[in-house]
Amino acid sequence: MCNLYNLKVKRWEVAEYYSAEDVWRDELKKNYVSPGRPGLVVIQGETSRKLTIMRWGFPPPTGVKSAVVNVRNYVSPFWRTP
Numbered sequence: 001m002c003n004l005y006n007l008k009v010k011r012w013e014v015a016e017y018y019s020a021e022d023v024w025r026d027e028l029k030k031n032y033v034s035p036g037r038p039g040l041v042v043i044q045g046e047t048s049r050k051l052t053i054m055r056w057g058f059p060p061p062t063g064v065k066s067a068v069v070n071v072r073n074y075v076s077p078f079w080r081t082p
Contacts, residue, residue, distance in 0.1 A: 004032055004033070004034045005032060005033045005034075005039070005056075006031065006032050007028065007031050007032060007033060007039075007040070008031070010027065011024060011026075011027055011028070011040055011051065014040055014042070014051060015051040018042045018049055018051070019049060020042050020048075020049035020050055020051040021048060021049065021050050021051065022050075022051045023050045023051065023052050024040070024051055024052050024053050028040070028053070033056050034056065035056055035057045036055060036056065036057060037055070037056055038053040038054070038055060038056070039053060039054060039055075039056045040052075040053060041053060041054045
């Protein structure tokens, strides 16, 4: 997973492209998505798609306070079973 994504379209364009209902109905405050910040997400339901937001990054393992965005170290706590 990369640390930063540029968002070059408006949220309504994403909703239209994926034929998704726009449940968020607000633009993001920045034109990029970075760790710990909100990003647009299309969720596939049983009968329809919805555009909403989620925080970017993996949930950190127990005891780690910072966002996990790039896991290349296979012996890191990220890969351990809780």
